[in-house]
Structures are given as C-alpha cells and as structure tokens.
Amino acid sequence: MKGCGLPAAWASQPQWCVLETGFGLGLNFLVTWQAWKADPLRPRLLHFVSTEAFPASADDVLRSAATHPELVPFAEQLQRQLWGLLPGFHRLTFEDGRVLLTLCIGDAKAMLREQSFEADSVYLDGFSPQRNPDIWDLHTFKAVARCCRRGTRVATWTVARSVRDALAQCGFVVKKTTGIPPKRDNLQGEYNPAWEPKRRCSRRGAGKPPAAS
Ligand SMILES: C[S@@+](CC[C@H](N)C(=O)[O-])C[C@H]1O[C@@H](n2cnc3c(N)ncnc32)[C@H](O)[C@@H]1O
Structure with a gap:
C-alpha cells in the first residue's frame, strides 16, 4: 500500500480500484480492506x-x-x-x-485482456520472476497497462532488471526505493507513457466495475 501512496492517495475520492496480479492467500486484499475500514477519509x-x-x-x-x-x-x-x-x-x-x-x-494476462476497467493502484505480486516468469513478462504488463490511467501507481517487492525493463517498455516510470526488511529495495512507479495510450478500458465515470460471474 505504501508503495502506491495509500491510504493518502484515495482520501476523499468517490471510489478506488486496486489491481493485483497474484491473489495468493489474500493478505494484500485483507490489509487493504482493513486500511479502508480504518480510514475516515476512505472512498465510498x-x-x-x-x-x-x-x-x-x-x-x-x-x-x-x-x-x-x-x-x-x-x-x-x-x-x-x-x-x-x-x-x-x-x-x-x-x-x-x-x-x-x-x-x-x-492466467493473469489472459484474464486481464478480457476485462475493461480502470485501476488507480497496481500491486504486482507474483512469486519470483525467475521461478514464475509468466506473471512478470512483457505481455502481462501490457495487459496491466491497458487497465491503467495516466498516474496509476504501481508497487512491487522485486527490483529485477527484467521487470524494470518490461514495465518501462509498457509506459511505467519506475524507481527503486528503500525496501521493507529483509528486502533492501522495493520498486515503485507510475503509469506515464511517453505516448498517448490507445484506450480499450472504460474511463472512470463511464465506470462499471469489471464483469464477474
Ligand atoms: C506471492 S503469491 C501472492 C501473495 C498474495 N498477494 C497475498 O497477499 O497473499 C503469488 C501468487 O501468484 C499466483 N500466480 C503465479 N503465476 C500466475 C499467473 N500466471 N497468473 C495468475 N496468478 C499467478 C500464484 O499462484 C500465487 O498464489
């Protein structure tokens, strides 16, 4: 959350959408929900x-x-x-x-390609890029980027060169920051491509959440 500037970034916003690439045991979701509940300035x-x-x-x-x-x-x-x-x-x-x-x-990239929504924050949370390369590859990040607006913040625990390069190629401006021990570094960034992105996702306000069964 801190890597995406939360909870400050969502203060007094009407709604906030977090996209995560690996749900796992749901701890990131639970922590985000708990922080939302504790925040008097939480989005509706x-x-x-x-x-x-x-x-x-x-x-x-x-x-x-x-x-x-x-x-x-x-x-x-x-x-x-x-x-x-x-x-x-x-x-x-x-x-x-x-x-x-x-x-x-x-699979993250296949699922995100089918969705149309706009994320305000992105948590990238696969296992290590060496052992779990699919969720960290260029095509997954393209699918993530297509669900971002200019200014969407992204955070992850890995600073692997391959991840930084692929994110940059997809329009994310990233930097290493001080990590949470035992990690020396973390990665934070923002979607801010040098080009005008083609829009396939709905914009905020057009705003239905993605479809689900
Ligand atoms: C580090 S764990 C996620 C931890 C989780 N965010 C939490 O807070 O508990 C990484 C997860 O990514 C999932 N995963 C790996 N490859 C994937 C892929 N290609 N698409 C979607 N999920 C994937 C794994 O099954 C695993 O549950």
Whole structure:
C-alpha cells in the first residue's frame, strides 16, 4: 500500500480500484480492506480486482491470516464467500456493497485482456520472476497497462532488471526505493507513457466495475 501512496492517495475520492496480479492467500486484499475500514477519509467504494491461476482453499486463507490477528475478522468474512472458484470471473461483496472483490481465476494476462476497467493502484505480486516468469513478462504488463490511467501507481517487492525493463517498455516510470526488511529495495512507479495510450478500458465515470460471474 505504501508503495502506491495509500491510504493518502484515495482520501476523499468517490471510489478506488486496486489491481493485483497474484491473489495468493489474500493478505494484500485483507490489509487493504482493513486500511479502508480504518480510514475516515476512505472512498465510498473500494474495488479490488485480483488474478490468480491456482486459487488456495478458503481454509488456507483463514489459516494464513491467523498469524495477523487484526486481519482475522476480515478473513472470516472472506472465507465464507471463497468457494466454487472455477476458472473465470467471480464477484464477492462485503461491507454492504462498499467493498467489492473481483477474482479473475486463470492466467493473469489472459484474464486481464478480457476485462475493461480502470485501476488507480497496481500491486504486482507474483512469486519470483525467475521461478514464475509468466506473471512478470512483457505481455502481462501490457495487459496491466491497458487497465491503467495516466498516474496509476504501481508497487512491487522485486527490483529485477527484467521487470524494470518490461514495465518501462509498457509506459511505467519506475524507481527503486528503500525496501521493507529483509528486502533492501522495493520498486515503485507510475503509469506515464511517453505516448498517448490507445484506450480499450472504460474511463472512470463511464465506470462499471469489471464483469464477474
Ligand atoms: C506471492 S503469491 C501472492 C501473495 C498474495 N498477494 C497475498 O497477499 O497473499 C503469488 C501468487 O501468484 C499466483 N500466480 C503465479 N503465476 C500466475 C499467473 N500466471 N497468473 C495468475 N496468478 C499467478 C500464484 O499462484 C500465487 O498464489
């Protein structure tokens, strides 16, 4: 969140959309939801869109949150809705519809190519680019970029050269920043291409969240 300037960046905005590339055990979602709930200046609507090729079980999600007691009440609500995650798009609703989670079950680049929405923040969170190259490659970042507006901020824990180069090629201006221990560096950036991007995603205000089943 800090890498994307949150929660300050969403203060008093009507809605905020976070795109994440690897849902995993849902910890980033839970932390973002918790920060939203604690923030008196929170946007009215938080929409979290996340891709996951190999969804974890609901029980594993709850178990992993147990080491962060402050997240457990959120994880319990998530657990109750995490079932039937077949490949495709799934919409989960919390906080009386003020927190939406769209889970895109499948390969990140294939799923994002099918979607039309505008992200305000992007968390890139695959496993390491060496062992998990698909989620970090140029084609995935192109699919991510197509869901960004100028100024969308991006953050990740890896500073691998291949990731920095591919992000730059897709119009992200990135820089290394001080990492969260044990990482020495993290990566932060912003979508700000030197060209005028072709728009395939809907703009804010045209604004339906992405479709889900
Ligand atoms: C580091 S974990 C994500 C942790 C997660 N963000 C959290 O907060 O708990 C990386 C995730 O990316 C998923 N993944 C790997 N390759 C993928 C791909 N090509 N498309 C979508 N998800 C992928 C893995 O299954 C794994 O769950």
